[in-house]
Amino acid sequence: MALKTAKQYLDTIKKMKPRVYIGGKWVTNLLGHPVTKSMVMANSAIYGLAEDPAHKEVMVATSHLTGEPVNRNLNVARNIHDLDMRQEMALLTSQTVGTCNYRCVGCDALNSLASTTWEMDQTLGTKYNERFNKWLAYAQANDLAVSGAITDAKGDRKKRPSQQDDIDTFVHLVEKRDDGIVVRGIKVSQSGAIGSHETLVLPGGSLKEGEEKFALAFAVQNSVPGLSYICQYNAYSAEREACDNEDELGNPLYGQRETSTMYFDNVFIPWERVFLCGETKYCGKMVTRFAKAHRMNCGGACKVGFADLIIGGTMMAAEYIGVEKIPHIQEKIVDMIRYSETSHACAIAAAMRGREEPKGSGVFLPDDLFGNAAKLNIAHGFWEIIKNAGDIGGGLVVTAPRLKDLEDPEVGPVLKKAFGAAAPADKRMKVAKFLQHWTAGLHGVGTWHGAGAPQGQRFMFTLLTDFEAKKKMAKKLMGMKEE
Amino acid sequence: MASKSNDRGVEIMAASIDGKACGNYEGLAGTFASFADSCLRHKTLPGFYRTDLTVEAELKGRRLHLVLPGKRTPAELMEILDTALLNIVAFPCTEGKAECFIEVKSEK
CATH class of the missing domain: 1.20.140.10 (Butyryl-CoA Dehydrogenase, subunit A, domain 3)
Incomplete structure (x- = not known):
């Protein structure tokens, strides 16, 4: 199954139980909370667009790995037309949901990974690109909702990551094991991971020699133990929670724009999902x-x-x-x-x-x-x-x-x-x-x-x-x- | 616990409840390692949290033995396992040969 319908996406999300906190409560059912539901419904609408023959050219691409049709949110651009359709997808999705396409950052992250892991393998003799392509083929085959996390909490901006009083302000390596790595730290302003299957995590910026422990790129399943999401909360969240009829709201179905602070508390990432580990030169x-x-x-x-x-x-x-x-x-x-x-x-x-x-x-x-x-x-x-x-x-x-x-x-x-x-x-x-x-x-x-x-x-x-x-x-x- | 990945980079996990086979699941290679790490180090299943469900786990090679608290029927155990595997992005499959095994029992 290379393309999921909106309903199939919702069927999987009903069972997904990421550890989500919003406005003083832990959410056990994403579709049971009015704010998290709006995010999930927006993602569902994005899946729905790919089902519509009128939007096929924009929303559906051909996988360069398998030759199968795939959602453009999981496509690596291989030519000018792909790039043009990618930006047209961003236009269409915004016009449709009036909020984030929560698969958008993941799409741009995977294009960066496709390019950079290829270069690393050519130059360093690593196997990151091979790994990445297997991850991508799996994501495409199951039409996963993949979000992206880039921005570290960053702490005191005058200091480098390793000089911070608390280095958890940057996602970093805790341990290398035979089967994978253990990471901890915080990514902020993350859009839509709570309603996605996986998140691609990239370094937040350029890094120097000596900062290898912060040089990480990986894919994480969004409900793994140790990973928590503290959602934004504002007047619009409160209004959505308080109202008894969502039709009263400015964007009834899809809400404002939902983000969260992602906290990695010693999360294990198997090697098969690690696409950069220590190569500071390639973070920039x-x-x-x-x-x-x-x-x-x-x-x-x-x-x-x-x-x-x-x-x-x-x-x-x-x-x-x-x-x-x-x-x-x-x-x-x-x-x-x-x-x-x-x-x-x-x-x-x-x-x-x-x-x-x-x-x-x-x-x-x-x-x-x-x-x-x-x-x-x-x-x-x-x-x-x-x-x-x-x-x-x-x-x-x-x-x-x-x-x-x-x-x-x-x-x-x-x-x-x-x-x-x-x-x-x-x-x-x-x-x-x-x-x-x-x-x-x-x-x-x-x-x-x-x-x-x-x-x-x-x-x-x-x-x-x-x-x-x-x-x-x-x-x-x-x-x-x-x- | 290095995982074997086939050409597609996936691995098949066979699930059993109280000794009876109850289906196979396919995940990206490394998924079994993620699942085992959840059970062994975090003492819980993906999609569940310590306060909900503390598991006893033992790993022998590519075989993971789990004991879940509370007296639960096989159907309840299957539902929990199915949810946990979905939460680690593994899906039911009918093709391929299993190379990892997850055996679940309810507490006596």
């Missing part, structure tokens, strides 16, 4: 290759899908109060489209200018500069988009009573009078709640930091740009002689 490459894939997808496609939803909601809000034809409203909506489509253009360019990396590996990665441009552009653009949504949506976006209050015999008639405009009050309030989800929710900061904070992209710009070549062109045109 592994992370950079992950980042270049993720910045194209997260920045230039995923957030563009969100923007499509926000623009749609904002236009409805304008129509419902009769201002859709006012020039400055139209101008602001055009600005929202400009930010969003510019980022998507960068993602498409990153895919089209992608190349095999390293040569001979067969693995295609997006163009670094355009991928970083996509992310940096949307990091700033997304705030502008939600600013305009709040502007056009009006104060109601954050001042509306509950939708349910419309049914109250005493206050309902008052609310209908207050908020009825060019459309009835219930429509206005529903759209206001939808826009609240975006403008006053977690996505602004999430977009800023997801795939790395903008300072990372600015650094890559300085690294990737040939300033001397630009100076040379200018000098030539000015007729200035080279010194």
